[in-house]
Amino acid sequence: AGEGHVTDYAFSFEGPFGSYDTMQLQRGLQVYTEVCASCHGLSYVAFRNLSEPGGPELPEDQMRAYAEFYEVFDETLADGEGDFRTATPADRFPHSALANAPDLSLMAKARKGFEGPYGTGLSQLFNGMGGAEYIASLLNGYEEPPACAPEDFEGYYNVAFAAGGFPEECKDDHGHHTVPGSWIAMPPPISDGQVEYIDGSPTHVEALSHDVAAFLMWSAEPHLNARKQAGLTGIIFLTVLATLLYLTNKRIWAPVK
Numbered sequence: 001a002g003e004g005h006v007t008d009y010a011f012s013f014e015g016p017f018g019s020y021d022t023m024q025l026q027r028g029l030q031v032y033t034e035v036c037a038s039c040h041g042l043s044y045v046a047f048r049n050l051s052e053p054g055g056p057e058l059p060e061d062q063m064r065a066y067a068e069f070y071e072v073f074d075e076t077l078a079d080g081e082g083d084f085r086t087a088t089p090a091d092r093f094p095h096s097a098l099a100n101a102p103d104l105s106l107m108a109k110a111r112k113g114f115e116g117p118y119g120t121g122l123s124q125l126f127n128g129m130g131g132a133e134y135i136a137s138l139l140n141g142y143e144e145p146p147a148c149a150p151e152d153f154e155g156y157y158n159v160a161f162a163a164g165g166f167p168e169e170c171k172d173d174h175g176h177h178t179v180p181g182s183w184i185a186m187p188p189p190i191s192d193g194q195v196e197y198i199d200g201s202p203t204h205v206e207a208l209s210h211d212v213a214a215f216l217m218w219s220a221e222p223h224l225n226a227r228k229q230a231g232l233t234g235i236i237f238l239t240v241l242a243t244l245l246y247l248t249n250k251r252i253w254a255p256v257k
């Protein structure tokens with residue numbers, strides 16, 4: 001198989017002290033809603049999650065209004081026959097509308113952006129798994145197909161996507177890929193200015209892709225902020241405990257030494 005090009009974009013949630021940028025998650029939710037949701041589902045996320053701390057933190061009334069845009073199929077309605085009704089905060093986002101478009105709830109955890117060197121995984125230790133970087137790179141990775149490819153080769157050439165179709169004509173004598181990436185079934189989903197933000201944030205493809213990648217990182221790991229906070233508290237606690245134990249030990253053994 002070939003390799004995809006993943007760019008190490010900077011995200012606010014990186015590093016031991018990183019946390020989600022609430023406004024960025026709200027923008028990412030908007031991109032998901034206006035663009036990605038026409039094909040991709042987000043079926044592990046409930047509407048009420050949008051108001052929880054550490055996420056997009058939509059005010060309660062906005063979250064309720066957002067849920068009401070959706071219809072869900074309720075099996076208990078119409079004497080057990082089931083019927084559609086307006087969604088409530090307890091319902092989840094729908095499944096993918098397009099059969100071959102994967103659900104995006106956990107995508108940022110299911111894909112990696114970094115590896116190596118030489119299969120050691122050291123890059124992942126220092127840079128993180130890179131799921132959000134991968135998604136952002138994928139959305140920025142569409143390019144003109146290379147000259148080696150037949151014109152009618154199916155799909156869209158994307159330098160970040162490694163798992164798609166690849167023409168024989170672009171392989172060398174040993175079967176190695178001569179160009180990065182592969183051909184993906186997803187058409188380039190976003191273009192410059194496709195989404196209009198009310199906060200005036202930039203809306204070129206790179207900005208939109210960062211926002212939606214951050215939002216999908218949150219959907220895959222909603223408790224990242226709390227986890228990092230607990231880790232920090234733990235380290236501080238252990239440092240204080242270690243200092244006290246050291247001093248206690250000194251005092252207890254002082255008469256003997």
Ligand code: HEM
Nearest residue numbers: 035036038039100101102107135164184185186189190212
């Ligand atoms: C695949 C993200 C919009 C159709 C994917 C993948 C991601 C993704 C992360 C998985 C790639 C992999 O397997 O490594 C997004 C985002 C979107 C978006 C963030 C919005 C900005 C769309 C739209 C469509 C679509 C609008 C339909 C027109 C597909 C299809 C695949 C796919 C068919 C499977 C591709 C394959 O396996 O060849 N998308 N997508 N996506 N997406 Fe999207």
